[in-house]
Amino acid sequence: MDIFDVFSARHSIRAFTDQPVTEEAMRKIFETLNRAPSAGNLQAFDIYQVTKAEHKEALMRASYDQGFLVQAPVVLVFCATSARSAVRYNERGETLYCIQDATIACTYAMLAATALGLGCVWVGAFDEEAVHQVIGAEPGQRPVAMLPIGYPNETPRIRPRRALEEIVHQVG
Numbered sequence: 198m199d200i201f202d203v204f205s206a207r208h209s210i211r212a213f214t215d216q217p218v219t220e221e222a223m224r225k226i227f228e229t230l231n232r233a234p235s236a237g238n239l240q241a242f243d244i245y246q247v248t249k250a251e252h253k254e255a256l257m258r259a260s261y262d263q264g265f266l267v268q269a270p271v272v273l274v275f276c277a278t279s280a281r282s283a284v285r286y287n288e289r290g291e292t293l294y295c296i297q298d299a300t301i302a303c304t305y306a307m308l309a310a311t312a313l314g315l316g317c318v319w320v321g322a323f324d325e326e327a328v329h330q331v332i333g334a335e336p337g338q339r340p341v342a343m344l345p346i347g348y349p350n351e352t353p354r355i356r357p358r359r360a361l362e363e364i365v366h367q368v369g
């Protein structure tokens with residue numbers, strides 16, 4: 198797929214088949230997200246891969262019962278690791294860059310998954326403390342996004358977008 202076809206093909210998928218995601222596909226997703234830009238190339242994020250049913254169930258409970266988290270064969274949890282960025286960028290690194298680093302990586306992962314014929318959805322609604330505990334994250338690693346990944350078992354609803362004229366502002 199051409200990259201613009203990938204952008205067009207990506208829609209949130211919230212139903213997954215039982216088909217497992219191969220290690221090779223996951224490797225491709227990890228290699229792709231590892232190409233993402235980050236502030237000072239510090240890559241101030243860590244990722245936890247969740248595949249066990251008991252852990253996925255706990256993630257579902259931590260995200261207000263979003264059931265598709267259990268259905269997906271793999272859930273990635275993206276954590277912002279503030280200390281990595283704060284070393285060079287102080288408060289801006291600690292409060293902003295690390296979150297941007299983690300979420301750009303998550304975006305790359307979404308697009309890589311789409312290019313591989315997989316489906317996923319960004320999950321942002323969850324209890325951070327509960328997710329932190331489920332994945333056994335280290336202190337200072339803040340869960341900022343979860344990405345359930347699997348083969349789509351639904352035709353996605355195509356969501357409308359704001360008009361470009363409303364979004365893009367010409368200066369001067």
Ligand SMILES: Cc1cc2nc3c(=O)[nH]c(=O)nc-3n(C[C@H](O)[C@H](O)[C@H](O)COP(=O)(O)O)c2cc1C
Pocket residue numbers: 207208209210211263318319320321322323353354355356
């Ligand atoms: C920051 C963020 C948080 C989101 N949180 C959730 C979520 O908790 N649960 C969910 O089902 N979708 C969530 N989404 C997915 C959005 O609902 C979805 O991207 C949006 O409706 C546009 O649809 P599309 O992804 O199919 O283009 C989130 C997306 C973003 C970017």
